[in-house]
Amino acid sequence: MLKPEDFDFVSKLIKSRSGLVLTQDKFYLLESRLMPIARKRGLKDLGELIGALRGMDRALIEDVVEAMTTNESFFFRDTKPFDQFRHVVLPHMIKARASKRHLRIWCAAASSGQEPYSLAMILQDFASQLAGWRIEIIGTDISREILNKARAGLYSQFEVQRGLPITLLVKHFQKAEDMWQISSDLRSKVQYREYNLLEDLKPLGQFDIVYCRNVLIYFDQPTKTDVLTRISAQMPDDGFLFLGGAETVLGISDKFKPLARQRGIYQLNRPGAPEVDVTALEKLQAAAAGATSAASGAAAGGFAFPKPKAMQAGATGTLAGGTSGSATPTARPTTPSTTSPRSYGTGSAGTSTTGGTYSRPAGTTGTTGTTGTGTSRYGTGASGGSTGTTAGSGYQRPASPGGTAGSGSGSSFSSTRPSSSTFGRTYPRKPDDKKD
Numbered sequence: 001m002l003k004p005e006d007f008d009f010v011s012k013l014i015k016s017r018s019g020l021v022l023t024q025d026k027f028y029l030l031e032s033r034l035m036p037i038a039r040k041r042g043l044k045d046l047g048e049l050i051g052a053l054r055g056m057d058r059a060l061i062e063d064v065v066e067a068m069t070t071n072e073s074f075f076f077r078d079t080k081p082f083d084q085f086r087h088v089v090l091p092h093m094i095k096a097r098a099s100k101r102h103l104r105i106w107c108a109a110a111s112s113g114q115e116p117y118s119l120a121m122i123l124q125d126f127a128s129q130l131a132g133w134r135i136e137i138i139g140t141d142i143s144r145e146i147l148n149k150a151r152a153g154l155y156s157q158f159e160v161q162r163g164l165p166i167t168l169l170v171k172h173f174q175k176a177e178d179m180w181q182i183s184s185d186l187r188s189k190v191q192y193r194e195y196n197l198l199e200d201l202k203p204l205g206q207f208d209i210v211y212c213r214n215v216l217i218y219f220d221q222p223t224k225t226d227v228l229t230r231i232s233a234q235m236p237d238d239g240f241l242f243l244g245g246a247e248t249v250l251g252i253s254d255k256f257k258p259l260a261r262q263r264g265i266y267q268l269n270r271p272g273a274p275e276v277d278v279t280a281l282e283k284l285q286a287a288a289a290g291a292t293s294a295a296s297g298a299a300a301g302g303f304a305f306p307k308p309k310a311m312q313a314g315a316t317g318t319l320a321g322g323t324s325g326s327a328t329p330t331a332r333p334t335t336p337s338t339t340s341p342r343s344y345g346t347g348s349a350g351t352s353t354t355g356g357t358y359s360r361p362a363g364t365t366g367t368t369g370t371t372g373t374g375t376s377r378y379g380t381g382a383s384g385g386s387t388g389t390t391a392g393s394g395y396q397r398p399a400s401p402g403g404t405a406g407s408g409s410g411s412s413f414s415s416t417r418p419s420s421s422t423f424g425r426t427y428p429r430k431p432d433d434k435k436d
Ligand SMILES: C[S@@+](CC[C@H](N)C(=O)[O-])C[C@H]1O[C@@H](n2cnc3c(N)ncnc32)[C@H](O)[C@@H]1O
Pocket: 017, 018, 019, 020, 069, 070, 071, 072, 073, 074, 077, 108, 109, 110, 111, 112, 115, 140, 141, 142, 143, 146, 195, 196, 197, 198, 212, 213, 214, 215, 244
């Protein structure tokens, strides 16, 4: 049992080493995360572990800090920061760096790699415009263990269902036993480095684009200010910073200012910060909002909750003309979203390159229906708004009761992220996630 004075000691130690703030309500959380470390080290109890920490056992302190990190992440998290990258920041930088042809991108709390790999997938769509460029994506994190996972690029079925459009699963991942591994090509595009944001950032060099998402929330205000100040020093006048949905610079740092009309992106608060054209993205956002309202309320061919009983059992899918795939039913979010059509049993898509079409039998599980008519901003397979395919591998949404299947001939992914065929976006917490 942890004593209150031990909690104070450990929380101060963790904060001084990592910036992570442990409030009193994390008492039991700390205890539960220290126990496995004590066991692993053959220590009798938490008292012995605290003794070793007081003796400043460096490796042990690292283990304890690592155990208290929250590594929650998923592909294309929150969608918007990635749409903004694709439609605003990257096109801007392609022009701004046309003579240098060098772009450095930093994911400052990269966790298990979903964020840098999401960016790498987008960059690959710009391959022809970026031919001959040197693009660096550097993912850093304080946790060695999580970076090892990021480097391996191995994700569970659950993890690839979080935010990753099925088209991109098919395009960039291979099945590796019961996991999915991101392609070696994409893995080679990201360099990972263990790095603590409290340390001197100068050795990392300058970055044009910084994603520092969902880590400042764990710091107190002076630490946030300090980290933002030091990040700003690593950026050129025309750089861009992305923060998490619950994070801001307002009232915390005057080194950055929000980019007008787009939440979550910040520019340097310097005279050299350029005007940036966001109209292309605004048009897409407006079109998507229009499509959403057209689709809502189960428009023709659409789907209305509640889900019919016939759709509640397990499903098996096949890949006609390709390899066979299995569909794993997954929990349906309680709140249906009309903006992101979902499929809840996911066909493990196999890797057919011969026009394989995954189709799930009508009336079986896990299929939400589609969003009804309306043109998706991401694809032109508009009937049902449910498809978007990469060449040769189309996900065909089945005809669900009362709904029509989307056409299997959606547009290729070349231009944008398909809103169609994405997996759900509201999720139960990962059971093993170290979320407090
Ligand atoms: C919630 S994850 C965010 C992952 C990703 N950026 C995202 O938004 O999905 C927070 C990450 O910050 C890392 N972290 C916490 N304190 C840190 C520090 N002082 N320096 C670097 N990384 C830190 C944790 O190890 C964890 O992987």
